[in-house]
Amino acid sequence: MSTRLVLHEDVRSGNCYKIRLTAALLGTRLERRGYDILKGDTRSPDFLAQVNANGRIPVLQVGTRFLPESNAACWYLAEGSALIPEDAFQRADMLRWMFFEQYNHEPNIATLRFWLLYLGEANLSATQRGQIPVKRAAGEEALRVMNEHLAARDWFVGDSVSLADLVLYPYTHVCEAGGFRLQDYPAICRWLDRIAALPGYVAMSA
């Protein structure tokens, strides 16, 4: 009997979508439990005590254990599959892009989408407003690095899709909601199409 897998999520979050997309490509069934981050659902005493003391979703529940951090959850689901390269250097290089995603990409590209699409520019604090140009420039730089890397290759690592592609896809494919323009990055656009054509692909809204 396989272990019960429950995704604690907010459907608007690209970090949660990463895990659903990985599971879909693997044919792995996930139960889903929804939270509203805008209503503070992930800061409740129960959530902090039982699900994640860091107050964030997604969390992948594996039986009675809880695994925070989207990219760690994708790793857990994909271990032993073709989504993680067998070659040791390629495996580390895949993790390199997954750390790049959390450090250079998500805090800029996902945050601007969250601020502009869900909070609304008029509701931002002065400190947040002051960060918009900083995050805009850093997000453009992350997209530039991705576009250059993809100019001569189909996938981020090796010759096939890996978790590096799957964790970079979610916030990239909806980056225009944060004010970025995909047409400026043609190699990224072709890569987005390749991912959407993968067998088992599910949309973010699914």
Added chain:
Amino acid sequence: MSTRLVLHEDVRSGNCYKIRLTAALLGTRLERRGYDILKGDTRSPDFLAQVNANGRIPVLQVGTRFLPESNAACWYLAEGSALIPEDAFQRADMLRWMFFEQYNHEPNIATLRFWLLYLGEANLSATQRGQIPVKRAAGEEALRVMNEHLAARDWFVGDSVSLADLVLYPYTHVCEAGGFRLQDYPAICRWLDRIAALPGYVAMSA
């Protein structure tokens, strides 16, 4: 004959120290090549073309290939060793703390140290100055999560030291240079002592 390993580094960087510390505990020899990030050494055309298009150190050179991202480099060095847990859930849980380090810890705790110790508060832009209280609060929150986690355990994952400990150690043990107070986090202080007592430990300045 083993592959040549060269660490491209700035000795002041905790991200570079992570890799030296991991290699030291494993007994792995690294060649070292120094750069001065304050002088823009990692933004030169040569560096961008040959070492890392993302313009950052550390980069671990493995033969003729280049691996950016400190935590990916630690993973590459440690694969097959006791620094990565054998149990699949624990392995993913280790990665969880490594992603936490890059998302919740480093951008706050390391950045404040860099701004206050190396750039100097008087030289910060208005935008950076506005970020100080934001990064202070987020850094305190990361330290709180770590301190609570360590209250009832010796190591971040399982019963022995793993990469989760080694990548969280460098910027934590020098966090006071960024204005944080270690005495507020007694479980962290005990954990820092455990790491410094590990056989093969090397100091950041070594």
